[in-house]
Amino acid sequence: MYVAVKGGEKAIDNAHALMAQGRRGAESVPELSLEQISGQLSLAVERVMTEGSVYDRDLAALALKQAQGDAVEAIFLLRAYRTTLPRFGSSQPVETGSMAIRRRISAAFKDLPGGQVLGPTYDYTHRLLDFALAAEGGARAPVAENPEPVEAAMPRVTDVLGHQGLIEPSGEGAEVPGDLTRQPLNFPAGRDLRLQNLARADEGFVLALAYSSQRGYGNTHPFAGEIRMGEVAVELVPEELGFAIEIGEITLTECQMVNQFKGSKTVPPQFTRGYGLSFGHCERKAMAMALVDRSLRAEDLGELVSNPAQDQEFVLYHSDNVEASGFVQHLKLPHYVDFQSELEMIRRLRRENAEAAQ
Amino acid sequence: MTSATIDTDARRHWMGVLAKSSPARLAQLWTDLDGLPGWSHLRRPEVGLVMVRGRMGGDGGPFNMGEMTVTRCSVRVDGGAVGHAWVAGRSSTHAEMAALADALLQMPGWHQVVADAVVAPLARQLAEDRARAGRQAAATRVDFFTMVRGED
Structure with missing residues (x-):
């Protein structure tokens, strides 16, 4: 028997509002700007672009902000956004x-x-926490420049x-490479x-x-x-x-x-x-x-x-x-009926075992 | 100058400079231009994706690496040339200005004005930024030296 159950809209809305409050953090602290994320958390932004498979710093910064810094969630957001855009074509191979x-x-x-x-x-650093960075506005070493680039x-x-x-x-390969976003x-x-x-x-x-x-x-x-x-x-x-x-x-x-x-x-x-x-x-x-x-x-x-x-x-x-x-986290979704059938099965097996033992 | 006589290399250069420059800097230079002719869209600014291809092993056959956002736009100057733009990112105004500049640069009456007031300063800025990054990188180049051990 399949029973459709509706409900939870109010709970979901409230849960999202609660999450938005958590994302904002304390109101007494200024909100993060995309420029700050893009400029000061640049390696996180670049990971999201790489695995989100879209080169756009602003979008990746927005995704990170929306996902509260959760890289995998931000990558998901960027992948989802990507599907809303048309593909204009392909570049020449970069040199x-x-x-x-x-x-x-x-x-x-x-x-x-x-x-x-x-x-x-970061190579050759000692991986010691730098408490100077905890204090804002600290002076940093000037960047050296050689006379010649x-x-x-x-x-x-x-x-x-x-x-x-x-x-x-390296080998030549096909002139038009395969594209796993288009073919299985x-x-x-x-x-x-x-x-x-x-x-x-x-x-x-x-x-x-x-x-x-x-x-x-x-x-x-x-x-x-x-x-x-x-x-x-x-x-x-x-x-x-x-x-x-x-x-x-x-x-x-x-x-x-x-x-x-x-x-x-x-x-x-x-x-x-x-x-x-x-x-x-x-x-x-x-x-x-x-x-x-x-x-x-x-x-x-x-x-x-x-x-x-x-x-x-x-x-x-x-x-x-x-x-x-997606596949791991789908386990959070209601499996009430699946579970009920397994529960009944295990009860029946135990009953049969008990009867056989008599 | 008609489209048949426009030097493709020159056009490649200015289109590249317009695309690689910051939209803010382009907008700033744009406001200094007086008496721009009327124009209309042939293709309104449109945001989409371009698949960036790499090469296997860096120098082998191509593979699809990942996409980038791109905005394209085409304009026609009233009674004049058609200009196109393909610029990285999602700025409609960037694509519009770049397309209009591309059109004006193909028109004899406007070519020198836009080349001097817009393209040249942008190209200079790009070259300066590149040179500074190159000088900073050069300062991190390792000078190896051998420790002298033992006597004499």
Whole structure:
């Protein structure tokens, strides 16, 4: 029997008002502006853009404000908003080789053209709480400037290795890549779809998988060949013009993991690649993505697929935090009738057991 | 100057500068222009998404990375040229001003005025911002030195 039950409208309205009060916090404290969130919680904003899969700082800041700083909820809000907008088209592939570098490091080569540029980083901090930040308006160290800026374009470490044939080429792939927001995911999935999936995947999930591959559940022997962060121009060819124009600039973080590969009868020994790319400065995500990208290439490279990080279906079906959060949290919704039937079943089983024992 | 003789590289340059500049700065320069001709929309400002593509391994085949918000707009100057704009973000006024500037820059009577009063200062600002970020990054470049150990 199915019984439809209505009710709770008043309770829901009141619950939402209560939540809005909690979101606002004490009225005696000024309300957060989107500019403050965007400017001072920029890494949170960039995570929401990356996993929300929409580059728009103001929207991501609004989503974070609305979600009281809950990143996964904010990502959900941004994904939902995205569905209300038309798709105008696709950009030309961004050229990270001509990125305006703000950070660029290599753990593989000490002396590389352009050098090790640390940029803004938490590396080398002691992770001690800085109580000076608890007091507002404190003075900070002046930002140093060199007389000369960094080079306009720096070669990638993988380009350097590639010129010497010491690393596999990246491969061409399809001219029009697959789009998992438009087509259902089928297996085996091409690397284009795997990278799209990983780019919008939950950072925690990808990080844990990457970690598992390092600890032995996988076969990556990675070097952080290069990590770079900075601005790239986005180009697009509008139909009415027929030539490419720049429509804006976005901040990207790119990670090139360089991994071992023994070679074969036809291929000389060479390094293999793992690739990570994020919106904004999401370095941990880009690094983890590069490790998991390499792990997921196991089958293509003729390696044994025996660990979670190498298993396409396992990784790609569980990486999306909007889907995962939806399925886990749907358990909160009323399951009164389902539960009632199980309750009756367990009572009947116990009754039958008791009768059999007599 | 007709659309057939407009240098595509020049147009690519100004459209890029107009798109990459801050809407506030563009609006500020715009108010300094006097006697602008009448114009109308061919396509009202429309907000949508563009899928940003990356390259596998940075230099391989393309993949879809994620989308960005973009506003596009097309205008026609009364008795003059048609201008288009595609600009990142969701600012209608940014797209409108950029489209109108694109139209005026194609008109002989207006080209130099808009190039000097709008495009040049915006391009200068972008170059200055880029250079400052580059100088700040350069100050974080590591100078390695070797510790001398032992005697002499």
